[in-house]
Amino acid sequence: MNDQAERATKWQLATVAFFVLLAIFPIIVVAVSSFKLPRDIFSYKPIVFFEPTFGNYTDLFRNWPKFTEGLVNSLAVTIGSIALVLAASLPAAWAFSRMPQHGGVGKSAMSLFAMKMLPPLVITVPLFPIFSAIGLDDSKIGLILVYAAMEFSLAVLLLKTMIDGIPRELEEAALIDGCTGIQAFRRVTFPLLLPGIVTVAIFTTLFVWNDYLFALVLTTARSVTAPVVLADMLASIGEGRSTWGEVFAAATVQLLPVLIFTFIVQRKMMSNGAAGGLKG
Numbered sequence: 001m002n003d004q005a006e007r008a009t010k011w012q013l014a015t016v017a018f019f020v021l022l023a024i025f026p027i028i029v030v031a032v033s034s035f036k037l038p039r040d041i042f043s044y045k046p047i048v049f050f051e052p053t054f055g056n057y058t059d060l061f062r063n064w065p066k067f068t069e070g071l072v073n074s075l076a077v078t079i080g081s082i083a084l085v086l087a088a089s090l091p092a093a094w095a096f097s098r099m100p101q102h103g104g105v106g107k108s109a110m111s112l113f114a115m116k117m118l119p120p121l122v123i124t125v126p127l128f129p130i131f132s133a134i135g136l137d138d139s140k141i142g143l144i145l146v147y148a149a150m151e152f153s154l155a156v157l158l159l160k161t162m163i164d165g166i167p168r169e170l171e172e173a174a175l176i177d178g179c180t181g182i183q184a185f186r187r188v189t190f191p192l193l194l195p196g197i198v199t200v201a202i203f204t205t206l207f208v209w210n211d212y213l214f215a216l217v218l219t220t221a222r223s224v225t226a227p228v229v230l231a232d233m234l235a236s237i238g239e240g241r242s243t244w245g246e247v248f249a250a251a252t253v254q255l256l257p258v259l260i261f262t263f264i265v266q267r268k269m270m271s272n273g274a275a276g277g278l279k280g
Contacts, residue, residue, distance in 0.1 A: 093159035
């Protein structure tokens with residue numbers, strides 16, 4: 001039995017390793033190709049060993065200043081979306097968890113599933129004339145509102161599930177000790193929600209930073225994000241306005257902030273949560 005269990009474990013590890021490699025292999029190819037000369041990227045014989053060059057990155061930022069603007073816009077929209085999603089979803093999740101019997105709050109939570117099931121294209125098309133009429137087209141605020149609305153339902157459901165697992169007695173004990181409702185939430189519930197907050201922040205970042213459809217339809221010049229510029233670069237290869245080296249360099253640059261953010265935020269907030277738990 002032990003041999004069978006060991007073989008099963010090895011097969012499981014091999015399967016996981018295979019799919020992880022399958023997922024990261026294109027990313028590795030893009031990152032490595034960004035340091036190759038454009039003529040060597042799609043050479044007949046794949047070039048594995050080469051002398052790295054930063055020429056593609058130099059050409060990228062020299063020939064495509066719009067990409068830098070797109071990165072700045074993506075950063076601003078991502079930060080704004082995370083802040084708005086958390087500000088709206090935290091009190092909503094607490095209400096859905098702690099007050100399900102008041103005014104049909106518990107039943108209304110099911111409507112959040114319907115919001116997440118709608119195809120983005122169905123929402124995008126009617127939003128454009130509405131945003132144009134109220135002056136939110138081609139604006140960062142408009143994108144932040146759309147992204148926050150799209151991620152709100154997932155954030156509320158995730159945080160509600162975590163609050164359901166926190167005993168009410170902890171909040172009641174804080175109230176007995178003289179805390180107000182807000183103070184009890186901030187001192188007791190909030191530290192225990194840090195893993196869920198990290199998850200919501202990461203999911204929101206991945207969605208907003210990589211979104212192409214909403215940014216393409218709702219922006220034209222001032223608020224164009226990095227994915228839209230990257231798609232423009234890819235389409236202009238045939239016209240000679242960009243090269244595959246520049247495209248791969250742009251894709252690598254766009255990928256790095258997400259990886260850095262996910263790593264830093266997860267490590268930082270997890271350590272803070274552990275420290276808060278020890279103090280409590």
